[in-house]
Amino acid sequence: MQVTLMSYNIENMGHLFDKNGVAKHSEKRVSAITETILNSEPYILGIVEASDNIKDHECFVKTSDLASFDFKIAKSSHKRNRQDMMLYYRDPFELVSIDENISFYEDWTEDIDEDSIVELLRFERKPLEVVLKNRKSGHQILIILVSFKSKAVFSVTDIHRYEHLALANRKKLYAQAKKVRERLDMLFDEDPDRAVIVMGDLNDEIGLDHFQKQIGTSAVETITGDIHEPSKILHNTMWYLTKKQKTAQELWTMEYADPIVSNYKKHKAWLDYIFVSPGMLRKDAPIQYIADSGSISEKTDASKLASDHFPVSCKLEIA
Secondary structure, three states, X not given: OEEEEEEEEOOOHHHHEEOOEEOHXXXXXXXXXXXXXXXXXXXXXXXXXXXXXXXXXXHHHHHOHHHHHOOEEEOOOOOOOOEEEEEXXXXXXXXXEEOOOHHXXXXXXXXXXXXXXXXXXXXXXXXXXXXEEEOOOOOEEEEEEEEOOOOOOOOOOOHHHHHHHHHHHHHHHHHHHHHHHHHHHHHHHHOOOOOEEEEEEOOOOOXXXXXXXXXXXXXXXXXXXXXXXXXXXXXXXXXXHHHOOOOOOOOOOEEEOOOOOOOOOOEEEXXXXXXXXXXXXXXXXXXXEOOOOOEEOOOOHHHHHHOOEOOEEEEEEEO
16 A cells, blocks of 8 residues: 655644634635645645644644544643644554653754854754654654754844854754754664655755854754665655756755845745655565655645645555
């Protein structure tokens, strides 16, 4: 049986609802979001920038065209902030646990840039860990939904201050990716074949920009893994698209205005990802990633209205 997994950053989802349900001013956006999700027909949907009110999600899945999917909602009791993270799932998946190891993501101290100064590090939104199982076979999958620190500088007075804040943001990004990577190494040490998926908004692109070259690493490369431990390296489900001469979709999931120069042209960035654990690449894996199935949602009028991010998805084969 093939199922689709989707990760979606729904911009300011909490603003779409009021005490009566979908706010009048948000009806077109909610309809566009619904259409974008329906186009992929996901069995598992991870939402970043989700509303922190469970009633909003209940309203969304019961009163929209998503009702036919009969989604269940995995909401943690841990309070992240108003921009929460949420997981929807449907048959044949069942919830096993949620945020069982949330303590791992508490604030920590580390000399992240090796300048002999120990910094206090934290997540603005702690990763959401959800364990689901295939109701029919009992096989489990761990999903780690992430929303890392944005690289964007929202308060700047001059170029010098911009560069200072931009470099600081890259360090925070690296620290958060490194923490998640430590969690992954722990999981693979316990069970090398465990089915694990890391997905969400990494707020980073592949490769090193000007600021990351000063640090020597990036969030995407850090979370992917160490080349000296190939059995623990995550697989980027959309990387194959970079090797195709002609792709149906451009490799970007978000566009934004230049932070310094005001003009009509927007920057495009690949910020949203789905990574699968190496064990899911095996042909005999009970939950197997289907090769070259990763994709970015088509950039239709509906998906452009729905959010400032375009969702990403991939397909799994479950026994």
